[in-house]
Amino acid sequence: EHFFSIFLEKNIHFVALYPFRPDFYKKMGFGYGPKIYQYLVEPLSFPKGPTKKHLKYLTIEDQQQLIDCYNRVAAKKHGMFLKTTSEVSFIFKNIENYVIAMEQQGTVQGYIVFSFKKQSDDNFMLNNLVIKEFIYETPQALLELSTFLNSQADQVNRIEWNTQEENVHFFLGDVRNGTNQLIPSVYHASAMSGVGLMYRIINVKGFFDELKTRNFNGVTLTLKLIVMDSLLVENSQQLIIEAVNGTINILESGSYDVEVSIDVAELSSLIMGVVTVQELFMLSQITVSDEHYLQVLQHFFFVIEKPTCLSAF
Structure with a gap:
């Protein structure tokens, strides 16, 4: 109620939150937002394009380019919040993060924030690549970044990608998650889905x-x-x-x-x-x-x- 009163006083009529329990907040009048899909695919499942010559690693000195790219995408895409400087600083301050971008004519047109996750305490070479943020403005940027992920086949076991795009299985090759589980009658287990962000008109x-x-x-x-x-x-x-x-x-x-x-x-x-x-x-x-x-x-x-x-x- 305090949360509502703060924003009603500001003449804001629509709010969002992440629930600790979706059913609890559903009873409080919050409606479900989009599902998220967690893919766990082999690197070769990402298409290999003709080039990756426009790719480069970004550092904190490049953070404004990253903000500009993200905010251009957010301005065109329903539901997205604009990214703040402090959010971007956090990306670069996390020593586990790597940021690779597709830059053309001095403009970042897409980027991936990623890290690595150990799959074994006994074998340091067994790792998964975890995509934390994947932004692309153009098909060319997506394909060039995909080419980078494809090239990781000799480095990582699988790539974890959390996305709200429902139809990325049209882009990926083998979308199976490695469990070999079949859902009747013949549906191959691919992405695990979850509910999270919820919306409310106040x-x-x-x-x-x-x-x-x-x-x-x-x-x-x-x-x-x-x-x-x-x-x-x-x-x-x-x-x-x-x-x-x-x-x-x-x-x-x-x-x-x-x-x-x-x-x-x-x-x-x-x-x-x-x-x-x-x-x-x-x-x-x-x-x-x-x-x-x-x-x-x-x-x-x-x-x-x-x-x-x-x-x-």
């Missing part, structure tokens, strides 16, 4: 007022949104949202086409694009007064890109 009306500059996919619709919030009682709100060609306005009263009832946790995940109206409806997490409007609501709330967050806080 002022529903204030949040939708901020979204008046966003286009809701060109949809024309008037809906009554009933939001339940068991913790922040003042946030249990009913809004009539009028959308004309995707531009919304909040009405004090009037008629509407459809009524939607939803808990603030699911609304927070929905509005961020983590889950869709159709999925929530099938899972009994949303109530719609007229099911004929499901497709329109699906289109209204649809977010092209799921959120990504690489920041630790």
Whole structure:
């Protein structure tokens, strides 16, 4: 409650946290963010490109280049926080970290922060490479950095990559994790997944007022949104949202086409694009007064890109 009051006083309507227990914070009105996928693949699973001539190791003197690259990616990618100087300094101050970058025409276009993890106390040559941060602006930067990882085949056993990108298995070669486990009927064990970052709207009306500059996919619709919030009682709100060609306005009263009832946790995940109206409806997490409007609501709330967050806080 203190956390909420701090940000409500600052006129901030949307917050995020990492949960010590997801189910606990779910009951507190926080909605799930994107899953993370932990791949454990052989180095040769990373594609080998035609060159790695633009690669170089970065030092703390190059930290501004790293910040600029990261922040350019963050500005274009839904859900990411901008990186601070102190965050970058921590990367370079950790003596276990290595930073390799793809630089072209004096600009860093991608980089990997990585370290090594011992796999045996008896054999110092058995190590895994652990990717701590993998940022790339262009396909060329990704492929050149991938070429570096591919070249580690004689140095490391496997590469651990934690990513929120759902479809990197299209990029990698052999995505199996080495367990040889089969999931019925014939699905090969690859990435382990986990839930973490959670989102919460703490002022529903204030949040939708901020979204008046966003286009809701060109949809024309008037809906009554009933939001339940068991913790922040003042946030249990009913809004009539009028959308004309995707531009919304909040009405004090009037008629509407459809009524939607939803808990603030699911609304927070929905509005961020983590889950869709159709999925929530099938899972009994949303109530719609007229099911004929499901497709329109699906289109209204649809977010092209799921959120990504690489920041630790």
